[in-house]
Amino acid sequence: xxxxxxxxxxxxxxxxxxxxxxxxxxxxxxxxxxxxxxxxxxxxxxxxxxxxxxxxxxxxxxxxxxxxxxxxxxxxxxxxxxxxxxxxxxxxxxxxxxxxxxxxxxxxxxxxxxxxxxxxxxxxxxxxxxxxxxxxxxxxxxxxxxxxxxxxxxxxxxxxxxxxxxxxxxxxxxxxxxxxxxxxxxxxxxxxxxxxxxxxxxxxxxxxxxxxxxxxxxxxxxxxxxxxxxxxxxxxxxxxxxxxxxxxxxxxxxxxxxxxxxxxxxxxxxxxxxxxxxxxxxxxxxxxxxxxxxxxxxxxxxxxxxxxxxxxxxxxxxxxxxxxxx
Amino acid sequence: xxxxxxxxxxxxxxxxxxxxxxxxxxxxxxxxxxxxxxxxxxxxxxxxxxxxxxxxxxxxxxxxxxxxxxxxxxxxxxxxxxxxxxxxxxxxxxxxxxxxxxxxxxxxxxxxxxxxxxxxxxxxxxxxxxxxxxxxxxxxxxxxxxxxxxxxxxxxxxxxxxxxxxxxxxxxxxxxxxxxxxxxxxxxxxxxxxxxxxxxxxxxxxxxxxxxxxxxxxxxxxxxxxxxxxxxxxxxxxxxxxxxxxxxxxxxxxxxxxxxxxxxxxxxxxxxxxxxxxxxxxxxxxxxxxxxxxxxxxxxxxxxxxxxxxxxxxxxxxxxxxxxxxxxxxxxxxxxxxxxxxxxxxxxxxxxxxxxxxxxxxxxxxxxxxxxxxxxxxxxxxxxxxxxxx
Numbered sequence: 001x002x003x004x005x006x007x008x009x010x011x012x013x014x015x016x017x018x019x020x021x022x023x024x025x026x027x028x029x030x031x032x033x034x035x036x037x038x039x040x041x042x043x044x045x046x047x048x049x050x051x052x053x054x055x056x057x058x059x060x061x062x063x064x065x066x067x068x069x070x071x072x073x074x075x076x077x078x079x080x081x082x083x084x085x086x087x088x089x090x091x092x093x094x095x096x097x098x099x100x101x102x103x104x105x106x107x108x109x110x111x112x113x114x115x116x117x118x119x120x121x122x123x124x125x126x127x128x129x130x131x132x133x134x135x136x137x138x139x140x141x142x143x144x145x146x147x148x149x150x151x152x153x154x155x156x157x158x159x160x161x162x163x164x165x166x167x168x169x170x171x172x173x174x175x176x177x178x179x180x181x182x183x184x185x186x187x188x189x190x191x192x193x194x195x196x197x198x199x200x201x202x203x204x205x206x207x208x209x210x211x212x213x214x215x216x217x218x219x220x221x222x223x224x225x226x227x228x229x230x231x232x233x234x235x236x237x238x239x240x241x242x243x244x245x246x247x248x249x250x251x252x253x254x255x256x257x258x259x260x261x262x263x264x265x266x267x268x269x270x271x272x273x274x275x276x277x278x279x280x281x282x283x284x285x286x287x288x289x290x291x292x293x294x295x296x297x298x299x300x301x302x303x304x305x306x307x308x309x310x311x312x313x314x315x316x317x318x319x320x321x322x323x324x325x326x
Numbered sequence: 327x328x329x330x331x332x333x334x335x336x337x338x339x340x341x342x343x344x345x346x347x348x349x350x351x352x353x354x355x356x357x358x359x360x361x362x363x364x365x366x367x368x369x370x371x372x373x374x375x376x377x378x379x380x381x382x383x384x385x386x387x388x389x390x391x392x393x394x395x396x397x398x399x400x401x402x403x404x405x406x407x408x409x410x411x412x413x414x415x416x417x418x419x420x421x422x423x424x425x426x427x428x429x430x431x432x433x434x435x436x437x438x439x440x441x442x443x444x445x446x447x448x449x450x451x452x453x454x455x456x457x458x459x460x461x462x463x464x465x466x467x468x469x470x471x472x473x474x475x476x477x478x479x480x481x482x483x484x485x486x487x488x489x490x491x492x493x494x495x496x497x498x499x500x501x502x503x504x505x506x507x508x509x510x511x512x513x514x515x516x517x518x519x520x521x522x523x524x525x526x527x528x529x530x531x532x533x534x535x536x537x538x539x540x541x542x543x544x545x546x547x548x549x550x551x552x553x554x555x556x557x558x559x560x561x562x563x564x565x566x567x568x569x570x571x572x573x574x575x576x577x578x579x580x581x582x583x584x585x586x587x588x589x590x591x592x593x594x595x596x597x598x599x600x601x602x603x604x605x606x607x608x609x610x611x612x613x614x615x616x617x618x619x620x621x622x623x624x625x626x627x628x629x630x631x632x633x634x635x636x637x638x639x640x641x642x643x644x645x646x647x648x649x650x651x652x653x654x655x656x657x658x659x660x661x662x663x664x665x666x667x668x669x670x671x672x673x674x675x676x677x678x679x680x681x682x683x684x685x686x687x688x689x690x691x692x693x694x695x696x697x698x699x700x701x702x703x704x705x706x707x708x709x710x711x712x713x714x715x716x
Contacts, residue, residue: 235705239708287560287712293709294705297702303699
């Protein structure tokens with residue numbers, strides 16, 4: 001037996017579902033390698049009854065191995081937790097126990113208990129930074145035996161969004177669909193299958209509208225509505241964008257840099273950005289655009305038939321107001 | 327001395343109510359009681375004393391002496407502890423069907439003290455449409471001794487079906503002189519201040535009293551009235567709007583914070599927090615979390631309403647200001663509500679036209695409509711201040 005056998009008790013700790021699932025499967029696969037004939041018991045925390053774990057882990061007549069997986073281990077009862085912790089201190093031979101716990105306070109006794117009793121802990125934490133997401137994509141492609149260009153990886157994350165399961169699926173699809181003779185996957189290949197943005201915030205729409213990019217703004221607006229951004233949030237983002245314009249535009253002329261930023265209560269980078277956006281705007285235009293946003297808010301809150309129309313109309317009015325010469 | 331003495335400048339309404347109270351007394355004594363009605367709708371502009379009038383009438387019905395104003399029962403009505411007076415004042419944004427149904431049930435009982443069972447429903451215009459419909463049957467055919475007293479700013483605020491089932495009492499805006507007189511005699515406010523407050527409040531007695539007695543209210547009025555002059559550019563409009571909304575928020579927070587705190591503590595106590603004994607002291611008992619959530623929702627709704635009402639007061643002050651400007655522009659010989667801002671008013675009257683003033687008043691009214699339609703206050707007020715620019 002060349003394969004090293006996995007630890008008798010493994011705790012997979014973390015709330016990134018895909019990674020947790022993978023970690024669990026990896027442990028089970030490693031155990032299979034050691035003992036191809038092992039029996040797999042896949043249990044859900046809430047349904048495990050007291051005594052069940054003891055029953056499954058007690059040695060069988062024929063000395064068969066077994067892998068026991070308990071998912072959602074945070075739902076285990078108090079008695080079962082005590083049982084599991086006790087078992088962890090003295091694990092049986094040939095049996096692999098895997099516990100998946102999402103972290104957090106619920107069922108914390110289990111986590112503390114088995115850690116103390118010497119279980120192996122695998123931590124799978126939620127991916128929140130975009131850099132980590134890019135690394136994930138690169139890793140996924142590498143698993144499939146391919147490579148991906150950095151700009152292509154970025155394009156893919158933009159288009160698919162932050163859900164790891166979807167990203168993983170997209171990666172394997174890409175690896176499968178692009179011709180294998182060229183090892184690297186480039187931005188063009190990504191663009192063929194994935195286009196646009198999965199996640200558009202109200203601010204993207206507002207920026208495009210305020211900068212007068214009508215087509216962009218409308219496209220982003222559709223994306224945002226399509227991916228479930230609440231119309232109310234879009235309206236308030238539009239109002240926020242125009243409000244910043246009015247504030248920066250109406251600020252005293254003698255203030256500069258940091259002074260101006262603190263006078264307006266905005267971070268300096270934002271002041272700079274709004275400064276750039278101000279080109280092409282006049283006071284009357286801003287005033288009229290804010291009226292349009294107020295109208296849109298009223299319609300979105302039930303005064304109109306279709307929030308999407310109200311928003312589109314507001315975006316169009318904003319862009320038209322920017323072009324107003326007086 | 328009678329309970330109707332508290333009504334300021336409402337001689338006609340008071341006469342009708344006195345007559346009805348005698349008819350009611352006759353009905354209690356076993357007579358025909360012609361002239362008494364089972365449902366009344368008190369309408370009048372804000373501060374004209376709708377609920378005061380309704381309460382006075384309730385006292386007149388419940389007092390054996392037709393509202394003497396000094397017996398025990400009159401006193402109980404005045405402080406709201408009379409067992410036969412069911413007093414309702416919606417605190418949230420609206421009054422729901424569920425609450426209305428419970429009210430109808432309470433209203434159906436026989437009077438404990440043998441005279442009348444009176445339901446005093448202040449701000450009845452806050453009922454939702456469904457709630458108003460639930461009221462219809464109860465108002466049309468109440469039990470023989472139940473009387474409904476509804477209050478709303480205008481008859482149009484109630485659905486037609488309710489309106490047609492009620493006898494209408496219309497209160498008028500009391501004259502500034504009458505209000506000033508009341509302030510001077512009842513609250514012993516110096517005459518000059520009383521006159522200023524009465525004029526500025528434009529017939530709203532409650533507001534006049536607050537203006538006369540509370541320094542903070544006067545300061546807030548100054549802040550609001552300084553807005554029209556300050557609106558020179560877009561930036562100023564935005565910051566003026568921000569100030570207006572922020573003041574309203576702070577006021578709502580101040581008015582509710584303490585109240586919320588006590589309510590929450592009491593509810594938690596009712597659900598077993600801090601109690602001792604076997605099986606207790608384990609946090610809230612079953613249902614506690616749900617009840618707390620419900621209370622929080624109610625508190626939030628109340629805070630929103632206070633915030634909206636505060637903003638509305640400010641908006642109405644602005645309307646009064648531009649109305650004064652308009653009066654000067656048209657040369658109308660009316661008393662200005664904001665005589666103390668004479669210089670600003672004359673200035674604005676000279677530099678703009680009557681049409682502009684009307685448009686500005688329209689913009690403020692539009693803002694009030696938007697606020698009522700649940701538009702984000704900051705956006706609505708910004709749109710308004712921008713429309714007020716020169």
